[in-house]
Amino acid sequence: MGMLIDGKWDDNATDTRGKTGSFDRTASTFRHKITADGSSGFKAEAGRYHIFLAFGCPWCHRVMLFLKLKKLEGVISSSYTHHAPGVGGWRFDTPDKLFGARFAYDVYLKDNPKFTGRCTVPILWDKKTEKIVNNESSEIIRMLNREFASFTDDRHDYYPGELAREIDAVNERVYHNINNGAYRCGFAVQQEPYEQAVRGMFETFDWIEATLSKQKYLLGDKQTEADWRLFPTLVRFDCAYYPLFKCNVRHVYEMPAVWRYTKSLYAVPGIAETVDAQKYKENYYAIRAVNPSGVVPLGPAISFA
Numbered sequence: 001m002g003m004l005i006d007g008k009w010d011d012n013a014t015d016t017r018g019k020t021g022s023f024d025r026t027a028s029t030f031r032h033k034i035t036a037d038g039s040s041g042f043k044a045e046a047g048r049y050h051i052f053l054a055f056g057c058p059w060c061h062r063v064m065l066f067l068k069l070k071k072l073e074g075v076i077s078s079s080y081t082h083h084a085p086g087v088g089g090w091r092f093d094t095p096d097k098l099f100g101a102r103f104a105y106d107v108y109l110k111d112n113p114k115f116t117g118r119c120t121v122p123i124l125w126d127k128k129t130e131k132i133v134n135n136e137s138s139e140i141i142r143m144l145n146r147e148f149a150s151f152t153d154d155r156h157d158y159y160p161g162e163l164a165r166e167i168d169a170v171n172e173r174v175y176h177n178i179n180n181g182a183y184r185c186g187f188a189v190q191q192e193p194y195e196q197a198v199r200g201m202f203e204t205f206d207w208i209e210a211t212l213s214k215q216k217y218l219l220g221d222k223q224t225e226a227d228w229r230l231f232p233t234l235v236r237f238d239c240a241y242y243p244l245f246k247c248n249v250r251h252v253y254e255m256p257a258v259w260r261y262t263k264s265l266y267a268v269p270g271i272a273e274t275v276d277a278q279k280y281k282e283n284y285y286a287i288r289a290v291n292p293s294g295v296v297p298l299g300p301a302i303s304f305a
Contacts, residue, residue: 001085001089001118001287002014002088002089003015003089003116003117003119004108004109004116004118004119005116006114006116007109007112007113007114007115007116009088009089009103011087011089015117015118022184022188022190026117027136028120028134028135028136029117029135030111030123030124030132030134030135030136031134031136031139032132032133032134033133033134033139033143033147034049034124034133034134034143034147034148035147036146036147036149036150042126042133044147044148044150044151047075047077047127048126048127049076049077049124049125049126049127049133050076050077050078050079050098050124050125050127051063051067051076051077051078051122051123051124051125051140052078052079052080052081052096052101052104052107052121052122052123052125053078053079053080053081053121054080054081054082054083054085054090054104054121054283055080055083055276055279055283056084056279056280056282056284057090057121057122057283058232058233058236059120059121059122059137059232060121060137061232061274062137062138062140062141062228062229062232063122063137063140063141063144064274065141065228065232065271065274066141066144066145066158066228067144068270068273068274069154069156069158069228069268069270070144070145070148070152070154071152071153071154072144072148072151072152075151076144076148077098079092079096079097079098080092081093081103081104083279083282083283084279084282084283084286085283085286086286088105089103089104089105089119090103090104090119090120090121091103091104098125098127103119104119104120104121104123105119107119107123107125107132108123108132110130111131111132122135122137122140124140124143138171138175138229141158141225141229142159145157145158145159145225146159156223158223158224158225158228159225160224163219163224166219167224167225167226170218170219170226171225171226173204173207174204174226174229174230175229176200177197177200177201177203177204178201178204178205178230178233179229179230179232179233181197181200181201181247182201182233182236182237182245182247183245184197185198185201185241185245185246185247186241186244186245186246186247186290187245187289187290194246198246198247198249201247202250205250205255205258208230208255208257208258209255209256209257209258210257211257212258212260212261213256213257216264218230223265223268227265228265231262231265231271234252234258234262235262235275235277235280235304236277236280236284237252238251238253238300238302239277239280239281239300239302240280240285241284243297244284244285244291245284262304263304263305266304266305267305272304272305275304277302281296281297282296285297
């Protein structure tokens with residue numbers, strides 16, 4: 001996908017190829033935090049922050065979900081790149097309304113003209129200081145969950161203190177084996193790391209299926225952050241990860257409890273607006289490393305309703 005090196009974009013550069021043929025995701029670069037009281041240096045304020053997103057990206061989907069769930073779309077502005085990256089990485093169909101960025105990497109250069117690294121989305125931007133606050137989705141959703149409480153009437157806490165340790169444990173397993181596991185399957189270039197990733201993925205799916213056969217959500221009878229971190233992978237799985245990334249042991253719809261659970265989350269008000277299987281296919285099938293022809297399949301026809 002390319003990256004910036006000393007402020008210059010290189011479409012052929014990468015830092016995710018492991019030495020053993022595995023896919024190794026690099027850590028996010030910007031890890032500042034917004035706090036309600038401003039003690040972090042970034043105070044939660046209405047209209048101050050902007051989030052750059054891409055509809056095809058599952059990490060952006062997490063943020064889209066929390067903007068909906070916490071009713072913060074009128075508090076924090078957002079804009080979208082094209083849903084599939086291409087030459088130059090994530091690109092805007094028209095210059096972005098905030099400061100005319102044409103590519104996501106322009107946002108990184110606005111913060112640091114000599115930036116070196118991958119130019120991922122989501123990007124949480126501070127309009128006041130013209131700096132990137134954070135580009136790690138797992139941390140952005142925590143800020144949305146709690147730090148903007150005075151600007152919304154939603155009082156559901158998706159990361160309650162009494163469940164924090166359990167949520168963290170579930171998140172860790174799901175992220176490694178399913179969220180990022182799909183990429184570890186799809187971008188592996190040797191048999192052993194591919195098979196390890198697939199086995200870990202479906203062992204975890206077996207555990208989730210057994211869990212959801214006994215309870216409504218991953219941690220019991222209440223939705224938590226863990227559910228919404230899993231959801232973006234579930235709605236992309238059958239249309240992209242199963243066929244293209246060779247995660248083809250079972251479809252999501254072949255796991256009764258997981259399929260029921262996926263549809264129940266999809267039915268939450270506003271969530272359907274964040275889901276578009278066609279855009280997911282156009283995103284993933286545009287990756288020439290795994291689909292050299294660029295041809296996008298017509299199927300499958302999937303309904304989460």
